[in-house]
Amino acid sequence: MSGQYHRPHRWAWWTERPGYMRFMVRELTSVFMAGYLVVFVMTLASVGGGEAAFAEWIAALGTPAWMAAHVVALIAAVWHAVTFFGAVPQAMPVFLGERRLPGPVAQIVMGYGPWLTVSAVIVWWVVR
């Protein structure tokens, strides 16, 4: 039908609701995660360059600016992980017969539990 009114595009839509802001912050944490992957790849590359190159690279990562970057990346990674596990009960509900496991329990069964198990196996494999 002609004569309908179409609202203009809202470019600042993400400022309209706290939930939109939380979404954008979470998306932004991915940038830090991707950045840290680059650091990881560079670390591997320095290993390829020999012991001196590796030591030099590790020393550089210990400067105050890098330390600040590590902290920011860690906060971003923790926030990303916590919100990921927070979404697990919605995306992967667990049913016992007619009963659906409550959110916090499902987070442990489907999220934190398997993650801690895999992490423990890796730690055991590395330090054994």
Place this chain on the structure above:
Amino acid sequence: MANNGKITLEIFRYHPETDSEPRYQSYEVPYNEDWVVLDAINWIKDHIDGTVTHRWSCRMGVCGSCGMMVNGEPKLTCAAFLKDYHPRAVKVEPLVNFPVERDLVVAMDGFMDKLDAVKPYIIRDDVNDTSEGEYRQSPAELARYKQFSMCINCMLCYAACPVVGHEEEFLGPAALALGHRYNKDSRDEGQSERMEVMLSDEAMWGCTFVGECSVVCPKHVDPAGAIQQAKAMGAQEYFKGFVMPRGAGE
């Protein structure tokens, strides 16, 4: 407590035959703490201005007709109490992300087409005669989809979804949740038909999981959860296609 002064409603007005742009009109109505926003709009229409146009029907959160933006929040106006806003003014607008037909009424055609696209009904390969009785279902099987069957098509989730605002073709929360509801129904055999639509570019993979659809849903359907579950189901089908190319989707 009965009437206690007045409350102002600022209402979005748009009449296509006279207005090229929308405008806002303020109305003072009696404040009654038992009233919901819908009562106030009905009072305006009955006592001040009969040209105000809005949709409503049941007044008890079942029909899904009276969804509007109340102070910027998608709400069923039959469930939005004036006492939660008084003494501040209440701004009432048509649901965002939809074209406006007139005043508070939005065009639903696109939404209805999207609902239709996911085939929200039970599909059977063989339809039994009614004399053979009903298709049996256990309480555990019912529990898998019951939450998603509570949708009243009020479209609040479409107003809360930024993807709907950006991609007109995006199938949207309610339609995808209903598609998933039937895919999870043990009596249904239409998953592969439905998945053809739900796996298309403008369907579930368009959802970025902002999650506000579930926040505003008045019936706690959790469309965001339904879509993520549907994604998992779609991914399983995709990988099954490698392992069992002939059996996939059956």
